[in-house]
Amino acid sequence: MADDALELQDITVTFRSREAGEQAYTAVADTSLKVRGGEFVSVVGPTGCGKSTLLNIAAGLLQPSAGDVRVFGQPLRGINHRAGYMFQSEALMPWRSAIENVMVGLEYRGLAAAQAREQARAWLERVGLRGFEQRYPHQLSGGMRKRTALAQTLALDPDIILMDEPFSALDIQTRQLMENEVLALWAAKRKAVLFITHDLDEAIAMSDRVVVLSAGPATHPIGEFEIDLPRPRDVAEIRSHPRFLELHGRIWGVLRDEVLKGYAQQLKKAA
Numbered sequence: 001m002a003d004d005a006l007e008l009q010d011i012t013v014t015f016r017s018r019e020a021g022e023q024a025y026t027a028v029a030d031t032s033l034k035v036r037g038g039e040f041v042s043v044v045g046p047t048g049c050g051k052s053t054l055l056n057i058a059a060g061l062l063q064p065s066a067g068d069v070r071v072f073g074q075p076l077r078g079i080n081h082r083a084g085y086m087f088q089s090e091a092l093m094p095w096r097s098a099i100e101n102v103m104v105g106l107e108y109r110g111l112a113a114a115q116a117r118e119q120a121r122a123w124l125e126r127v128g129l130r131g132f133e134q135r136y137p138h139q140l141s142g143g144m145r146k147r148t149a150l151a152q153t154l155a156l157d158p159d160i161i162l163m164d165e166p167f168s169a170l171d172i173q174t175r176q177l178m179e180n181e182v183l184a185l186w187a188a189k190r191k192a193v194l195f196i197t198h199d200l201d202e203a204i205a206m207s208d209r210v211v212v213l214s215a216g217p218a219t220h221p222i223g224e225f226e227i228d229l230p231r232p233r234d235v236a237e238i239r240s241h242p243r244f245l246e247l248h249g250r251i252w253g254v255l256r257d258e259v260l261k262g263y264a265q266q267l268k269k270a271a
């Protein structure tokens with residue numbers, strides 16, 4: 001459909017080991033997933049189930065073994081240039097100041113240095129980093145580095161935002177502040193968001209829809225839930241809303257067994 005920003009159709013991903021004798025591993029099997037324009041969709045699933053793999057497919061960083069990816073109705077070939085990507089790990093360049101980190105993508109896009117600097121400054125201000133433009137990543141707190149990375153992603157004005165557990169390394173208060181800021185920025189621009197997390201509370205608090213993945217191998221969606229909580233939301237306050245608790249109970253009912261299977265598999269792998 002034309003109003004789908006991102007569509008994964010029957011995606012299968014099989015990793016083949018280079019070492020002879022090792023078996024191929026099918027991480028994801030027959031997975032279909034859509035994100036409509038302006039929709040905030042979270043994907044939750046047990047550890048190691050294939051969440052990052054799916055995001056890499058959506059970003060065009062990884063080619064599926066089978067299946068198709070469509071971006072605003074067009075087949076994706078190579079990198080998804082309509083998408084911005086925010087990783088779990090730090091992606092800032094340590095030798096560049098905060099403003100230079102935000103500028104780099106804009107300059108790469110062809111903006112003159114002065115213009116790129118101006119836009120980067122405005123974005124740093126929007127994410128609460130006015131006065132910190134000249135600091136280097138090691139001179140910023142973990143939360144500030146995340147804010148810089150967020151400014152870096154949003155400055156490019158992507159139509160689709162892909163986020164892979166972006167706040168998992170933060171303490172709970174900073175995390176909730178950042179989640180609220182992301183929601184406020186998202187509400188202003190209404191981009192399509194695909195958000196990966198293993199935290200069900202975070203997924204429900206942020207999203208319009210939550211997709212639950214099975215444990216691997218051959219991970220696939222096993223449940224999909226519309227999150228009809230009122231907006232604007234405060235991620236801390238919404239957790240005590242009766243509807244939140246009801247949705248949490250229903251989704252956890254589907255997720256719980258997969259989490260247990262996921263743990264068992266990790267232990268088996270480690271043995």
Ligand SMILES: Nc1ncnc2c1ncn2[C@@H]1O[C@H](COP(=O)(O)OP(=O)(O)OP(=O)(O)O)[C@@H](O)[C@H]1O
Nearest residue numbers: 015025027046047048049050051052053054198216
């Ligand atoms: N390049 C690769 N080669 C072989 N196996 C891989 C590769 N990348 C991922 N895998 C395997 O595929 C499965 C899914 O990995 P993925 O990182 O997508 O999971 P995840 O759900 O994002 O994990 P986590 O919750 O720990 O972040 C894992 O079992 C992983 O070991």
